[in-house]
Amino acid sequence: MTWTETNNALHAEFTFGDFTEAFAFMTRVAFAAEAAGHHPEWTNVYNRVRISLSTHDAGNTVTDKDHALAAAIDKLYAGHE
Numbered sequence: 001m002t003w004t005e006t007n008n009a010l011h012a013e014f015t016f017g018d019f020t021e022a023f024a025f026m027t028r029v030a031f032a033a034e035a036a037g038h039h040p041e042w043t044n045v046y047n048r049v050r051i052s053l054s055t056h057d058a059g060n061t062v063t064d065k066d067h068a069l070a071a072a073i074d075k076l077y078a079g080h081e
């Protein structure tokens, strides 16, 4: 997945077959985020999930934690089917 860095955050959009697939993905991301102690800002509309990553503890900048979570999210998306 292509992440773009704008406005001091990483951004990506993920699409799925339907809402159930999208929400299952979000659930997996939620567990990964909680395990990492690093959490996404995101929105979901039906089969689309938009995610933004930045580190609040570092003044809302992009850090290694964001790149690591982005990589983990990519792996979960790759395995969603």
Ligand SMILES: C[C@H](O)[C@H](O)[C@H]1CNC2=NC(N)=NC(=O)C2=N1
Pocket: 037, 038, 039, 040, 053, 054, 055, 056, 057, 058
């Ligand atoms: C105490 C707790 O680990 C911190 O507040 C974590 C929680 N999740 C977080 N998530 C994000 N995106 N940025 C943070 O700085 C952050 N800090």
